[in-house]
Amino acid sequence: MPSLTTTTTTLILVAASSVLANTALLNIPTLLQHPYSPQHPLSAHAPWSHPPHCTTSHRLPSLNQKFCIFTSKTTGPHGLSLILQPQDAARATEHLDDSPLDTFLTQAQAEKLFGHGSESPWQVVDMGKEGKGMGVKATRRIKKYETFMLDQAALVIAENIDEALPPQTVRKMMRIAVERLRVPGVVRGMSKGGYEGGGEGGGDRGDGEGDVGGKDGDGGGDGGGKDDEGRLEEAIMKTNAFGSTVADVSARTLFPDISRINHACNPNSFVMFSRAGVSMAIKAYRDIEEGEEISISYLLLGIPSAQRATQLQRWGFTCTCALCSLPAPEKQASDLRRVMIAQSEEKIIALAESGNIDEAIALAHEATHLIADEQIHPMLTDEYSMLAMLYLEKGDRAQAEVYGRKAWSLLGDLGFLGTGDSMGEFTLDRLLGGIGGLGGDGEGGSGGKWRRRRE
Numbered sequence: 001m002p003s004l005t006t007t008t009t010t011l012i013l014v015a016a017s018s019v020l021a022n023t024a025l026l027n028i029p030t031l032l033q034h035p036y037s038p039q040h041p042l043s044a045h046a047p048w049s050h051p052p053h054c055t056t057s058h059r060l061p062s063l064n065q066k067f068c069i070f071t072s073k074t075t076g077p078h079g080l081s082l083i084l085q086p087q088d089a090a091r092a093t094e095h096l097d098d099s100p101l102d103t104f105l106t107q108a109q110a111e112k113l114f115g116h117g118s119e120s121p122w123q124v125v126d127m128g129k130e131g132k133g134m135g136v137k138a139t140r141r142i143k144k145y146e147t148f149m150l151d152q153a154a155l156v157i158a159e160n161i162d163e164a165l166p167p168q169t170v171r172k173m174m175r176i177a178v179e180r181l182r183v184p185g186v187v188r189g190m191s192k193g194g195y196e197g198g199g200e201g202g203g204d205r206g207d208g209e210g211d212v213g214g215k216d217g218d219g220g221g222d223g224g225g226k227d228d229e230g231r232l233e234e235a236i237m238k239t240n241a242f243g244s245t246v247a248d249v250s251a252r253t254l255f256p257d258i259s260r261i262n263h264a265c266n267p268n269s270f271v272m273f274s275r276a277g278v279s280m281a282i283k284a285y286r287d288i289e290e291g292e293e294i295s296i297s298y299l300l301l302g303i304p305s306a307q308r309a310t311q312l313q314r315w316g317f318t319c320t321c322a323l324c325s326l327p328a329p330e331k332q333a334s335d336l337r338r339v340m341i342a343q344s345e346e347k348i349i350a351l352a353e354s355g356n357i358d359e360a361i362a363l364a365h366e367a368t369h370l371i372a373d374e375q376i377h378p379m380l381t382d383e384y385s386m387l388a389m390l391y392l393e394k395g396d397r398a399q400a401e402v403y404g405r406k407a408w409s410l411l412g413d414l415g416f417l418g419t420g421d422s423m424g425e426f427t428l429d430r431l432l433g434g435i436g437g438l439g440g441d442g443e444g445g446s447g448g449k450w451r452r453r454r455e
């Protein structure tokens with residue numbers, strides 16, 4: 001099942017993790033008016049607002065695995081439905097109160113975005129003749145590295161459910177999961193190219209609270225329902241969901257606002273997930289002008305055009321972004337640079353492992369120029385970290401510090417070091433310790449120490 005992927009290939013040190021108690025000081029935005037409450041006051045199924053609706057697998061090798069719909073109507077702006085195995089949902093409850101405000105913004109940033117008199121820096125608009133359906137545009141100038149959009153998941157579904165349950169059962173569960181949200185219309189409206197505002201029980205199927213009445217363990221099999229039941233929700237998840245990890249489970253996750261952002265191969269923005277995987281932020285890669293479309297890459301940054309075209313087929317459109325529309329000779333040159341960047345990592349590691357540190361350094365510098373030419377500067381975090389390691393290996397600690405600092409600074413700008421005070425000061429040891437698998441202990445290349453740990 002295709003889903004959007006995050007775009008960074010960087011050596012991720014630590015994800016945003018700070019929890020700043022800043023919400024009390026703010027004019028709390030709608031986004032946070034309904035925080036998850038472990039003691040759900042209205043529900044006999046606390047922390048859930050509905051009885052879990054469960055279905056058990058009759059298939060090998062997932063025989064007897066139970067998947068249930070767990071809904072908290074009061075989480076986030078629209079409510080949240082999880083379709084997970086019960087033990088995973090239980091683990092997920094520990095994280096559901098992760099407010100995107102706390103995770104992604106300092107107090108000053110939150111005040112700017114949501115404080116008194118502030119207006120949303122983005123809006124969902126019909127992209128008209130461009131043939132992209134809806135999209136998101138900036139309503140004011142957005143600064144490079146500004147975090148300007150937050151969203152909370154409305155629907156999370158375990159990736160492995162398709163192996164355990166028949167498609168019509170999965171579809172029915174999606175339909176019920178959406179129906180149980182406080183604002184089902186916010187999801188259902190995504191298929192019509194516009195969300196008109198749902199409200200309680202919005203959409204065309206009512207609220208559904210009494211509809212399913214699913215008791216835990218009802219073992220409902222494929223249960224009733226027309227065959228086309230849930231096709232709308234299935235289609236929406238197919239084109240709009242992000243791949244993410246929730247409670248250590250691979251999942252498809254729907255973020256109603258952020259899912260409106262269209263693709264560009266060299267986008268102006270990128271996504272960040274919260275540690276819990278149920279909140280998301282959009283950050284600018286560069287300055288964005290008022291009226292400009294917000295774009296993210298659905299694919300890994302830096303891949304050549306043929307690969308991009310193949311992978312984008314999953315979303316059912318032909319890419320016409322600036323990079324895909326280059327004249328043939330320029331596109332070929334771009335592809336060549338991208339292939340060279342991709343190959344450089346293995347070559348640098350091979351050179352380092354065989355003790356050719358100067359050559360490895362020269363190649364890493366060359367890669368930084370190619371990355372700059374391709375305007376995919378987030379990939380520089382890898383090269384700068386490599387250079388820090390290589391210079392350290394060479395015994396040039398001063399240069400190692402220079403490149404280590406560049407890597408640290410870029411990782412911070414890209415949001416990988418948390419926010420505000422939680423970012424901490426740069427030290428080479430901290431950087432290299434965070435990278436883990438990269439070597440550079442000054443003892444020559446051996447034992448695979450140059451291999452990096454990828455997230």
Ligand SMILES: C[S@@+](CC[C@H](N)C(=O)[O-])C[C@H]1O[C@@H](n2cnc3c(N)ncnc32)[C@H](O)[C@@H]1O
Pocket residue numbers: 131132133134135190193239240241259260261262263264315316317318319320321
């Ligand atoms: C995640 S949704 C984005 C929001 C969507 N445009 C809408 O109306 O809700 C992905 C879908 O948007 C469209 N899309 C996204 N980026 C596009 C692009 N660069 N060119 C054309 N269509 C695009 C495709 O139909 C794709 O399946």
